[in-house]
Amino acid sequence: MLSLTLKEGQSINIGSDVKVMFAGAEGGHIKVLIDAPKCIEIVREQKDDTYIPQTKISNSAKEKIGRIYKEERQLNKHKELIEKKKKELRHKKAETPIEV
Structure with missing residues (x-):
């Protein structure tokens, strides 16, 4: 368009x-x-009349998308665990007394 x-x-x-x-x-x-x-037809179209065809997704594509979402959720969980461990280590390091 x-x-x-x-x-x-x-x-x-x-x-x-x-x-x-x-x-x-x-x-x-x-x-x-x-x-x-006059031979050209001109038709006014309302916004509500707009037709958007639904794209069909193959089963194999759906499976791939599902695997990607699952992997992404697992990665996010791992990231959260890593951030939690980093926070704990920083907190521990701050509590450890420094010997001179």
Whole structure:
């Protein structure tokens, strides 16, 4: 999808037959003028009407994703244990008296 920023009065051409002009904006609405041959059907689409097809994931991909999540949880547990041990060692080191 092409995304453009237009100023009022600017237009874009689609092929040689269709011209779309930005006519301004007001109160959260934009005004667009479309010049096209009558044989081209122009349909206004509401945001609620947007259809996004659901992508299917294969079983093998689901299994791989599951393994990755499981490994990530295990790694996070190990990280937490390491941080806990580091904290305990720092605390122990701070309590140990220094002999001179």
